[in-house]
Amino acid sequence: MQRLMTFYDTSIGKKLVVAVTGLIMYGFIIGHMLGNLKAFGGATALDQYAEMLREIGASFLGNTTFLWFARIVLIVAVVAHVVTIIQLSRRNRASRPTRTVRRRNASTLAATWMAISGTLILVFIVIHLAQFTFGWIDIHKTGTEGFEYGAVYSNIWGAFNVWWVALFYVVMMAMVCMHVYHGAWSMCQTLGVDAPPRNQMIRGGAATIAIILFIGFCSVPVAMLTNALSAPPIDEMAVEPQKYERSPQIMNVSEGDQG
Amino acid sequence: MISQETQNQPPAGKTISLTIRAWRQARNKRKGHFAEYALDRIPIDASFLEMLDILNETLVQKGEDPIAFESDCREGICGTCGIVVDGLPHGPGQCTTCQLQIRDFKDGATITIEPFSTGAFPVIKDLVVDRSGLDRIIQAGGYVTVHSGPKPEPNSIPIEHAVVEDALDASACIGCGACVAACPNGSSSLFTSAKIGHLGLLPQGQPERNARVKNMVESMDEEGFGSCRNYAECQASCPKGISIKYIGRMNADYIKATISGGDHRGDMHAT
Numbered sequence: 467m468q469r470l471m472t473f474y475d476t477s478i479g480k481k482l483v484v485a486v487t488g489l490i491m492y493g494f495i496i497g498h499m500l501g502n503l504k505a506f507g508g509a510t511a512l513d514q515y516a517e518m519l520r521e522i523g524a525s526f527l528g529n530t531t532f533l534w535f536a537r538i539v540l541i542v543a544v545v546a547h548v549v550t551i552i553q554l555s556r557r558n559r560a561s562r563p564t565r566t567v568r569r570r571n572a573s574t575l576a577a578t579w580m581a582i583s584g585t586l587i588l589v590f591i592v593i594h595l596a597q598f599t600f601g602w603i604d605i606h607k608t609g610t611e612g613f614e615y616g617a618v619y620s621n622i623w624g625a626f627n628v629w630w631v632a633l634f635y636v637v638m639m640a641m642v643c644m645h646v647y648h649g650a651w652s653m654c655q656t657l658g659v660d661a662p663p664r665n666q667m668i669r670g671g672a673a674t675i676a677i678i679l680f681i682g683f684c685s686v687p688v689a690m691l692t693n694a695l696s697a698p699p700i701d702e703m704a705v706e707p708q709k710y711e712r713s714p715q716i717m718n719v720s721e722g723d724q725g
Numbered sequence: 726m727i728s729q730e731t732q733n734q735p736p737a738g739k740t741i742s743l744t745i746r747a748w749r750q751a752r753n754k755r756k757g758h759f760a761e762y763a764l765d766r767i768p769i770d771a772s773f774l775e776m777l778d779i780l781n782e783t784l785v786q787k788g789e790d791p792i793a794f795e796s797d798c799r800e801g802i803c804g805t806c807g808i809v810v811d812g813l814p815h816g817p818g819q820c821t822t823c824q825l826q827i828r829d830f831k832d833g834a835t836i837t838i839e840p841f842s843t844g845a846f847p848v849i850k851d852l853v854v855d856r857s858g859l860d861r862i863i864q865a866g867g868y869v870t871v872h873s874g875p876k877p878e879p880n881s882i883p884i885e886h887a888v889v890e891d892a893l894d895a896s897a898c899i900g901c902g903a904c905v906a907a908c909p910n911g912s913s914s915l916f917t918s919a920k921i922g923h924l925g926l927l928p929q930g931q932p933e934r935n936a937r938v939k940n941m942v943e944s945m946d947e948e949g950f951g952s953c954r955n956y957a958e959c960q961a962s963c964p965k966g967i968s969i970k971y972i973g974r975m976n977a978d979y980i981k982a983t984i985s986g987g988d989h990r991g992d993m994h995a996t
């Protein structure tokens with residue numbers, strides 16, 4: 467325990483916490499991006515995918531138990547990531563009270579923007595959850611359905627058809643991708659797995675994943691705004707209530723039963 | 726005895742004029758200011774520090790306080806000199822301040838000179854900062870134990886060539902502190918990691934390996950240096966071109982040392 471406390475007290479120990487929690491979130495956003503692509507399979511595919519997430523392990527844990535477990539891990543990761551960064555930044559400011567030295571442009575824009583992109587991500591997470599998880603912020607194109615719990619496709623379709631909502635998401639995804647572009651490489655350096663023979667590969671991999679994430683995340687809002695993805699079927703709403711009844715035999719509901 | 730007049734005469738050859746904007750900070754004062762000095766007839770083949778010597782001589786002659794700065798070897802091997810020149814530690818190019826040459830500056834240029842100051846490097850006077858924090862990091866673990874008896878035959882411990890080269894690259898660190906001055910966070914990670922890498926890569930450094938990395942890393946934080954955010958500005962400013970790969974190695978070594986606990990004397994395998 468003593469050893470752990472000393473470890474966490476050093477900047478390297480703190481950086482390790484930032485790296486590990488960053489890795490957890492990195493894994494999450496990759497999964498999240500892939501999940502979003504279900505939207506291209508149509509409203510039913512996306513809604514069923516969302517439903518499936520709620521039901522993982524439902525037979526023995528009960529509905530959404532697993533989802534809550536994952537959520538708690540993520541909440542802890544975000545809090546630990548941010549708290550540790552605040553502690554580190556405070557130390558860094560103390561060790562650099564005046565700064566007259568210019569940069570030699572060794573650092574990338576992504577590196578110098580870590581705190582800015584990180585703070586914007588934090589703001590984004592709050593807005594994003596308020597909008598699509600809790601429905602507190604309900605902005606949707608006039609004439610589309612408002613927020614309805616579980617009607618994922620319809621919810622995002624209504625919102626992304628407001629051009630500035632779509633733009634906001636695209637800009638925020640640029641921030642996320644910039645953050646994880648530097649973050650992924652930086653994490654390898656923090657964990658000590660980066661080394662000259664691997665450096666190019668790690669930097670290249672970080673850039674590739676960041677670009678794939680950006681395209682993947684932005685494809686849905688852009689496709690919806692441009693109507694490349696069609697409006698949700700009108701009867702989707704009518705189907706929803708049954709579908710989200712928390713029946714204990716939910717595992718036995720096959721696709722056919724829902725129609 | 727040379728008369729003052731001839732002393733001030735630049736040697737034959739081309740000369741240039743410069744304006745020096747120097748940071749002046751009195752001893753034990755927390756605030757300083759810039760002062761401008763016009764210099765003409767600076768010989769083109771003077772070194773940067775010789776130019777400062779010339780400036781100081783004129784200041785002394787005028788009865789003013791000369792600009793305090795540090796230097797020793799003046800050939801880029803001791804790491805004593807260290808001035809931020811035009812916003813860059815050791816100035817433009819990959820060399821120490823003492824290796825800067827007047828011929829690399831334009832006639833009529835204004836050159837700003839500042840100390841290497843950070844939170845952990847407080848200014849002592851003018852361009853001189855207190856870099857003893859780096860010494861204390863070395864004291865915390867930058868050594869190997871050598872017994873005082875007869876020495877073994879040097880080639881009796883075979884070391885892989887690549888490992889030797891790696892250790893030698895790290896050992897090129899002259900401890901000038903440019904990495905700290907260059908780091909937006911004032912971190913001494915490049916310095917500390919070079920020392921840890923230099924000793925920890927060689928078989929002779931294995932006995933204290935775990936204790937070394939732990940003590941040096943902890944000392945680095947105690948001295949008030951910032952944390953590494955992997956900007957790599959240090960690597961770009963290092964006169965010896967030390968790679969940030971040693972920082973990665975230090976991080977991994979520190980994590981390993983924390984997991985395995987105490988030191989492993991007798992563990993003679995370099996990895």
Ligand code: HEM
Pocket residue numbers: 481482484485487488489491492495544547548551554580581583584585587588642645646648649650652653654656657952953954955
């Ligand atoms: C999707 C969520 C996020 C992911 C995937 C993520 C990922 C990462 C990763 C992998 C690192 C590199 C760790 C290292 O250098 O060892 C990092 C660093 C950083 N993150 Fe995040 N992060 C996220 C959210 C945030 C948030 C919400 C903030 C808000 C303050 C933030 C601020 C930072 C900062 C300032 C650093 C640099 C820390 C340092 O190197 O000292 N991040 N992040």
Ligand code: FES
Pocket residue numbers: 795796797798799800801802803804805806807821822823824
């Ligand atoms: S004076 Fe020795 S390195 Fe510059």
